[in-house]
Amino acid sequence: MGNLPQYKQVYEELRRQIAAGLFAAGDLLPSEHELCAQYSVARPTVRKALDQLVSDGFIQKQQGKGSIVKGAPKGIGILSLTGTTSALSSPNLSTHIILRPELRSWTEAFSFPVEPQEQRAGCIYFERLRLLDDEPVFFDLTMLPNSGLPRFEEYDLENRSLFDTLRTRYQIVVTGGTQQLFAIRADKRLQEYLKVRAGHPILQLNRKIETNRPGFHIYSQVFCATQGYGLIGTF
Amino acid sequence: MGNLPQYKQVYEELRRQIAAGLFAAGDLLPSEHELCAQYSVARPTVRKALDQLVSDGFIQKQQGKGSIVKGAPKGIGILSLTGTTSALSSPNLSTHIILRPELRSWTEAFSFPVEPQEQRAGCIYFERLRLLDDEPVFFDLTMLPNSGLPRFEEYDLENRSLFDTLRTRYQIVVTGGTQQLFAIRADKRLQEYLKVRAGHPILQLNRKIETNRPGFHIYSQVFCATQGYGLIGTF
DNA sequence: CCTCATTTGTACGTATGTATC
DNA sequence: TGATACATACGTACAAATGAG
Numbered sequence A, B: 001m002g003n004l005p006q007y008k009q010v011y012e013e014l015r016r017q018i019a020a021g022l023f024a025a026g027d028l029l030p031s032e033h034e035l036c037a038q039y040s041v042a043r044p045t046v047r048k049a050l051d052q053l054v055s056d057g058f059i060q061k062q063q064g065k066g067s068i069v070k071g072a073p074k075g076i077g078i079l080s081l082t083g084t085t086s087a088l089s090s091p092n093l094s095t096h097i098i099l100r101p102e103l104r105s106w107t108e109a110f111s112f113p114v115e116p117q118e119q120r121a122g123c124i125y126f127e128r129l130r131l132l133d134d135e136p137v138f139f140d141l142t143m144l145p146n147s148g149l150p151r152f153e154e155y156d157l158e159n160r161s162l163f164d165t166l167r168t169r170y171q172i173v174v175t176g177g178t179q180q181l182f183a184i185r186a187d188k189r190l191q192e193y194l195k196v197r198a199g200h201p202i203l204q205l206n207r208k209i210e211t212n213r214p215g216f217h218i219y220s221q222v223f224c225a226t227q228g229y230g231l232i233g234t235f
Numbered sequence C: 001c002c003t004c005a006t007t008t009g010t011a012c013g014t015a016t017g018t019a020t021c
Numbered sequence D: 001t002g003a004t005a006c007a008t009a010c011g012t013a014c015a016a017a018t019g020a021g
Helices: A006-019 A032-039 A043-055 A087-088 A116-121 A162-170 A188-194 B006-019 B032-039 B041-055 B085-089 B116-121 B164-170 B186-196
Strands: A059-062 A066-069 A093-104 A123-130 A135-146 A175-187 A201-211 A217-224 A233-234 B059-062 B066-069 B093-104 B123-132 B134-144 B174-185 B201-209 B217-224 B231-235
Touching: A006 A032, A032 A043, A043 A059, A043 B041, A043 B174, A116 A135, A135 A188, A175 B174, A188 A217, A201 A233, A201 B201, B006 B032, B006 B041, B032 B041, B041 B059, B134 B186, B174 B217, B186 B217
Parallel strands: none
Antiparallel strands: A059 A066, A093 A123, A123 A135, A135 A217, A175 A201, A175 B201, A175 B231, A201 A217, A201 B174, A233 B174, B059 B066, B093 B123, B123 B134, B134 B217, B174 B201, B201 B217
16 A cells, blocks of 8 residues: 555665765765665666656766765755755754644635635645744745645644655655745734844745645745845755 | 757657647647657657656646646746746747856856866856846846857847757756845845836845756856746746 | 776666556 | 556666776
8 A cells, every 4th residue: 555666765765865964965876786786676766766866956967977965955945845854854943833734715825726626625724933043034824735634733843844744644745836936025924923124025935836646736835034044945 | 969869859849849839738748658659769768758848847647647738837937947948938028138148257156156167167157137028027147167168159048048048059958956045125236127116125046057067057146026926937 | 098897878678557537 | 347548667788978997
């Protein structure tokens, strides 16, 4: 049932090793031939896993040389898609739940229309504030269809990335998406949460994220005060 | 010499057809089996081309059903990587060259350090202003290493996407990158180019883009006034 | 400069599983 | 239920780039 395909097992294992820092940036992964032996799979299987790591930004490949480790994605990875792990695995970054996941009805999500089956399923909605060194950096609102996510509330959104939870618990992975970016002035609510003065420039990000599960989208809206550091992402 | 691998030929042809609107959004591409027959290639070759189209956001795949065309990426595709074509193929979007490509020396690019071989090669630098319906929407600065780009100045940056030119003329494709986003207040120069009042919130984007050519990066800085429309991208 | 082993890139064929309609 | 379509997986072969000698 919940068995992962072999290429995903290899992917998850290598990804874990890289994220855990077992390879320094610039190191070479074992060659494809060696990986085949280690995991007892054929080369196309290993290559598929490596392709994933490339598109996730964990490695680069170079013909005749090998697979070069780029290291765990750095920064506040809100813009990186599958690499958002780093956002919450960073030791000095914490998450404060402003509004715990609750069930709502919905017809639209941050200006994106929701699809009929999503509307029927209802909406899981929650709000979080992310802090870096106890300073608020961004405030985000998330909407998910309430379908096929048993025991979702049990999973610890304070300490785990949403995308990690969806990927490892429910086999839901991001396949693409659409985003809108705005620079706006802080309103009252943002002034309070992000601790900025009135009219301070704020980055706003609306995203509709597609997944491998047909008709299942993640909708999110993020506000970020970028004074000082900027919002970093790999892609 | 300049022969493309078969999977890239299939990719380019299908991409061209989708971008040209030969398929409506929601249409199915021919099945993998049919594509094999059409292009006289094996199924793994077709699948590799389709994988590319998926990761570029042109199609979605669904097991048992087929490859669903999502249509040409819409909006100002500054954030989409390989799909930036749309930005300049849009009929009402035009490009004004503020500063024609010129050769410079460089040691850093928008806060990103440049690598030694790039520094030795020198820097191609240019500035462009993009207009939508004759209204300025964003202002961008680009830096490229001056190596392996014969006759670069001849190619028409006013009417073609930079990424398209690099991909089709020089076989340089984007493999990933890092970006920093900021919300800032407009300074004097931005007030002039983007026609906004002093202190208006502006979106700033610094990017270091990696390519399949080792040691060749594209550095760009983009400023955008997002009042009204927002900056849209697919990923 | 050339040779050679290593490593990744491209391509084909085949087989089987699983989702969709 | 069956036909179709995509997903996964293995094996093979050769090409092209890299780096060591």
